[in-house]
Amino acid sequence: MYVAVKGGDQAIENSQKLLAEERRGDPRVPELTLAQIREQMSLAVDRVMTEGSLYDPELAALAIKQARGDLVEAIFLLRAYRTTLPRFGIGEPIDTAAMAVRRRISATYKDLPGGQLLGASFDYTHRLLDFALAAGDERPVAEIAPEGVEPGMPHVADILNHEGLIEAEEPDADDAPVFDLTRESPRYPADRAARLQNLARGDEGWLLGLGYSTQRGYGNNHPFAGEIRVGEVAVEFAPEELGFPIEIGEITVTECQMVNQFKGSANVPPQFTRGYGLTFGHCERKAMAMALVDRALRADEFAEPIEAPAQDEEFVMAHSDNVEASGFVQHLKLPHYVDFQAELVTVRALRRKAGLAVDGPDSAVPDAAE
Amino acid sequence: MANRRSPAPTAEQSAERRARQRWMSVLAKADFADLDALWNNLPSKPAWTVVRAPEVGMVMTRGRAGGTGQRFNLGEVTVTRCAVQLEYGAIGFGYVMGRNRRHAELAAAVDAMLQTPSRRDALERAIIAPLTLRLEESRQKRSRKAAATKVEFFTMVRGS
Numbered sequence: 001m002y003v004a005v006k007g008g009d010q011a012i013e014n015s016q017k018l019l020a021e022e023r024r025g026d027p028r029v030p031e032l033t034l035a036q037i038r039e040q041m042s043l044a045v046d047r048v049m050t051e052g053s054l055y056d057p058e059l060a061a062l063a064i065k066q067a068r069g070d071l072v073e074a075i076f077l078l079r080a081y082r083t084t085l086p087r088f089g090i091g092e093p094i095d096t097a098a099m100a101v102r103r104r105i106s107a108t109y110k111d112l113p114g115g116q117l118l119g120a121s122f123d124y125t126h127r128l129l130d131f132a133l134a135a136g137d138e139r140p141v142a143e144i145a146p147e148g149v150e151p152g153m154p155h156v157a158d159i160l161n162h163e164g165l166i167e168a169e170e171p172d173a174d175d176a177p178v179f180d181l182t183r184e185s186p187r188y189p190a191d192r193a194a195r196l197q198n199l200a201r202g203d204e205g206w207l208l209g210l211g212y213s214t215q216r217g218y219g220n221n222h223p224f225a226g227e228i229r230v231g232e233v234a235v236e237f238a239p240e241e242l243g244f245p246i247e248i249g250e251i252t253v254t255e256c257q258m259v260n261q262f263k264g265s266a267n268v269p270p271q272f273t274r275g276y277g278l279t280f281g282h283c284e285r286k287a288m289a290m291a292l293v294d295r296a297l298r299a300d301e302f303a304e305p306i307e308a309p310a311q312d313e314e315f316v317m318a319h320s321d322n323v324e325a326s327g328f329v330q331h332l333k334l335p336h337y338v339d340f341q342a343e344l345v346t347v348r349a350l351r352r353k354a355g356l357a358v359d360g361p362d363s364a365v366p367d368a369a370e
Numbered sequence: 371m372a373n374r375r376s377p378a379p380t381a382e383q384s385a386e387r388r389a390r391q392r393w394m395s396v397l398a399k400a401d402f403a404d405l406d407a408l409w410n411n412l413p414s415k416p417a418w419t420v421v422r423a424p425e426v427g428m429v430m431t432r433g434r435a436g437g438t439g440q441r442f443n444l445g446e447v448t449v450t451r452c453a454v455q456l457e458y459g460a461i462g463f464g465y466v467m468g469r470n471r472r473h474a475e476l477a478a479a480v481d482a483m484l485q486t487p488s489r490r491d492a493l494e495r496a497i498i499a500p501l502t503l504r505l506e507e508s509r510q511k512r513s514r515k516a517a518a519t520k521v522e523f524f525t526m527v528r529g530s
Contacts, residue, residue: 053445054428056468086427088449088465093432093441100509102516118519145520148513155437169439178432178441192435196442200433232512234395235447237429239465244387247395248429248449249467255437278433280445294435 023068037061046252046281047071051322052078053182053201055251055280072203076323092236092245096229096255096278097158101149103230103282106156108259114153119230156227157257157274166259166272188314195297195313196290200278202320204286210310211292219296219308223275226259230282254279256287260295263302273302341367393484393498397477398466400501408497409476418479421461422453424471450474460485 024031038045038061048060052075060078067073103119106112118124132138160166172178179194186194199207214220232252238245256277264270275295277287296310309315319325344367352358379387397405409415428446435442452464452474462482464474480497483489 050445055431055445055447058469059448082428082446085446085448086425087446088427088429088451090430090443091432091447093434094444096433096437100513102512103519116521117516118521119516120519142515143518144511144514145517146514147517148510149517149520157436157438169434169436171434171438172440178443180430180443182443192440193442196433196435197444200442200444231516234399235429235431235467237449237465239451239463241453242463244391246391246398246465248398248465249447250399251431251447251467253433253444257436274436276436276439278444 023066032065034058034061034065037064043282044069044071044074046279046283047204047286048074048078050280050283050286051075051201051203052082054078054082072322072326076326079323089237089239091248092238094233094235094251094253096233096253097153097155099153099229099231099233099253099255101153101229101231104153104227105225105229106227107225108227109156109159112154112156112159114150117149153229155257157259160226160259160272164269164271167263167274169274169276186317188317189300190313190317192294192298195317196276196278196294198317198320199290199293202290202317203322203325204283204289206320206322206325207289207293208285210296210316211289213308214292214296214310219299219311221273221275221292221295221304222261223258223292223295224260225288226257226274228254228256228284228287230254230284252281254281254283254287256284256291258288258291258295273298390481390485393494394463394465394477394481396498396501396505397464397480399505401504402470402473404501404504405473405476405480405497408500409480412496415479416483417457418454418462418482419457420452420475421455422451424450424452424464424474426450426469426471452478454478454482456482456486458486 038057041061041064042057044064045057045060048063048071049055049057052060052063054060056078059081060074063074063077063081064071066077101114101117103121104114104117106116110116157166157169161168179191179197181194181197186198190198215223230252232250234247235249235251236245237248254277258275258277260273260275262270263273273295275291275293275298277290277292277294279287279290293310293316296308297313297316299306299311304311306312348358427449429449430446431444432441433444434440447467448469450464450466450469450471450473452471453461454464454475455461456479460482462478462480462485464477464479464481466474466477480493484493484498
């Protein structure tokens, strides 16, 4: 039971003023601009857009500023804002094969067509704090090759698919409905579309932990990072009044294709299976974890025993959303005085029944709901 | 993909549609500052009425499982749309990612003007060609920086 409480208006107002002052920090330090956050905290912006389910770097930067860098709070702000906007419609599926690739690596093929491009990555840094950055006045300059990246970079899965060594991913019918968790309540068992949408906006930490658990043996499916690619894809949308699709802009996305151990049956010879991860922006750890969990959640499809948490779709999907999780955990801070008073009465009655002397409330401390 | 939505167009309509898709894409992807500067340099601009005032909303983007498989909802993008009508009748639409109302309105105005045959060549030269060039330059620059990070792996062959 939750009983509303009244009062505390002045305290709340003053708390919000204090929050604003603390967010600003020392006024002698220059205030952050949204452009600074967007440009120099870009991976935080990407995470907030992905889990906030809204691609808009300016708004994500504003959310991060307002949330004092608390990214889960920023995601909440972005989610709340998106509910105020009308939806004009649904875009065509993005074409990641046509991506303007800025990073593309494979752990399965050394010399794949199009090559391996490290792009901008922390992977080979030494993880030593760089005190030159502390001094400021950074003016790094990237190398520029004489030619751009080769056009036409096939997915690694296509190479395996050519030999029939990996399960094919066949498109669904163009007019088939696609589950949308922003419009419909979850149903279990869920289909892959529902799972992928849930994972795409799911908490990175939750997916990282679950993905890691599969590698440690809790639902192991022997993954290889078949391919990770980062770059820009066009967003295509067909407005009703035009009747044909037009490109309305470009987004950066990260895609991860995991290649997992074989499955076969009486009708299908052994093949590699697949897990898929896709995020807004450059969220590589998230895309990889998503691909691991996507594959783990396909246990039922491959008649694998469902024994580990990462294979249990209801467990994974019902707890992946950090806005919901944060809300439910943090609601424990709200006044529960009446509930607690009821518990006090019960525990005193139980103790009395057990023959223990009960003194009654301490008169110096008023009881919970008094 | 558009074909399933509407009756098959004639060759002329298809060419016209492709031309419009191309310029609408350029207008949407262009940096607003570039578009605004080129617009301001135009010697003559027609008057227009706003049929649909710039409005901010969202479009849901989708991915496909494995890149080619079943569709799923990835997340929304902010989009601003606008429709204008020129004094001599042509209606133009602007659909532009982000929340820049002026960008959507200028995109709609240029779309309407480009549908006017007498204006098209001059406008292509004054606005679409330079914007296309800027977009291509910026794409090339990103691509060349990525190409500089291409790995050349060596497999060590032991013995001989």
